[in-house]
Amino acid sequence: MNDRNARSRLREMRSYRPLVALMLVAASSTGALAGKKTDPNSQPIVLDESGGFQIGGQHLVVNPSTPNRTLSCDHGYVEYFLPHNPRSTSLVMWHSSSTQVWQNRWDGGPGYKDMFLRRQYPVYLWDGPRVGRANWSCESITYTPSARDQGNFTAWNFGPTIPAGQVPTKSEFWPDAQFPKNSENDWWAATSARYDEFDTGANIQLQTDAAAVAADSGKLGKNIVYLTNSAGGLRAMVTQTKTSKNNIKGIVTYESIGYVFPEGDPESPPACADTNGPGCAFGPILVPLKQFKRLAKVAAIQFVWGDHRAETFSFVQQSRLAAKLINKYGGNASVLKLGDDAGLKGSTHIPFADMDNDKVAALLDKFLKKNRLDGYAKPTN
8 A cells, every 4th residue: 555545544544533433422322221231320420409408497586575586497408419311200308317318328338319319310308397407496305315226226127126235246137137237337327327306296297397388389399209218108198188289299108107097987097196295106197088188199109118027017007008098089009018029038127228229229110110200301312
């Protein structure tokens, strides 16, 4: 090949470089769409915005002699994360005692917050009035320290009995527990990641008043799915009965401790008697039938339980009755047992923080898709 032909060939090859690069990008994209590297837990998080705001609450005149001096209190606090190309459904994550459980797996790995941001869902972390970052109270609060760490071991279903020592041994966990059983540091991290819950009937009403304002405001979006844990599930249900708009489209409760039932229905259990006190901290809470029917307007409700919760457990029984009554009035509620129905073993009370939380998240993906709650705010190419 002479010099002139060589230079001509080189110029021709250079002219193809942009096209080759474009073909490589297209091939990579096609491969991803075809199933290569489509793991949602490995996608980058691209945000347009993050921030926080207070909502609900009161502005009290503490001293009538100084009417121009007030205390802003009993509001809720929301931290939000908005993806660059968001889906139309917002995920509002609500735990009655800690937002930390949504942020990380037990061993510090990725939690639901990042996992669903990678799936491009807007994520909102909710602290109810007097909890966490919303701790300005309109009333006096007394905190009495008590040795509660080891009690969390059974409350969070890590094992069948309270451990003998300060740090549980591997043999004291359920054999298949989805927890890093050999890590003392992870045990202490788990027990310290909580706030005081203020578990009373009055607190449920206080928190749900603020949550209903937040849901109706539109500031959480107009297609809300509540993801809740423990006593947060009861609060999310009560919140829906108080809303005036239809922004709440779904509720997924992980091991909900407490349920809502309609007044006057012959199948409803007796309401808790200690309306404002600790005896009503976990229901049952009865509401007028008209309000209860608001739960039937939600596109889908799912009550999720781990495999170490027997059918005889009172709250499992309540969840099945609540689902039955919601469906009786035209709703779409179901109970999912992670062990019996999905084959997941060793789930704790907080399965979305478990070591297999990617599998738990995959079940939520199915729920959102099945109920058409996985669409994008803007059409994607």
